[in-house]
Amino acid sequence: MAPESPGEPAPALSPDDLLAVLPRLTRLRSALSKGRLVERAAQAASPSLDRPAVGVLVTLLAAGEPLRIGEIADRMQVVGPHITRQVQALEKRRLVRRIADPLDRRASLIEPTETGNEVAHRYVASLLGWFAEVLADWPQQDRDDLLRLLARFADDVTARLALPEGEGEQA
Template sequence: MPPLDGTERPGAEDDVLAVMPRLAQLSNVVSRGRLVEHAMATTGITLERPAFGALVSLHLEGRPLRISEIADRLQVVQPHVTRQVQQLERRGLVRRIGDPGDRRVSLIEPTAEGAAAADRYARTLIGWFTGAIAHWSDEDREDLGRLLARFADDVTAHLSVLGDTPPVE
């Protein structure tokens, strides 16, 4: 496959190809495995995964977001997020507030109950991941954090080559 922008170094495709099975393995464990089910169960509430994803995204952001911002973070289309937010509103886990900069727009923020549930979920995941790498050296844990952050930032930036169109539901 030819380089998209001519800046890839020789052998880079082989390096990425070698790690792809591990990326797929990690993606499956995090998004589809029992870990997510376990973390969701610790919250004490029953929600569909997409709604929970929206709630956790809001909680981790630490500030109210527009529906479009939630959709961007989740990489889904806006109508999908609107449905999830409506479900969360009916359950009393989020509320709409006015945007001080634009009265035509609503911002979404977690309620105290929603924030507590998202926090329990996040703490369960953090505890699990912390336990999984507890035997690693401090240097290895720091390297993981540094390289994973760099990888996520670079992949996100490189996606701009494809445009800003989120995937279809």
């Protein structure tokens, strides 16, 4: 494929191009889930917490600010009642706490406690450490390109999925 000129739209990917990468994406998804990478990271974070509970803590850590239960659910792409149960269990373990929403005193925000933050940091360190080992032998430029392109791809997929149904679909 010849590189396009600045301002010129990139040629569309052919179905064959996309089909060629599909088995690799499937193998990657399978390797990550069957390889129990996430479960091992959750075990490293706190042996007594399940994945969804750790997911709430990591979501709060990534947000960098307290969130409403609905915001946590949206970011985790699950339903609110599921998060409510997780937050209640985390509160009992003193890993999160509710604080008043300064914009609406009737609502609560959820924030991690110091211990909750420590658990989230252990999880992230375990997961990122594993990926860092995988990429250790890659040239720096390749690592930089992967991170840049993966971030862009994730942002574009997320934005596309957020469009109202029917918008952004190819004919």
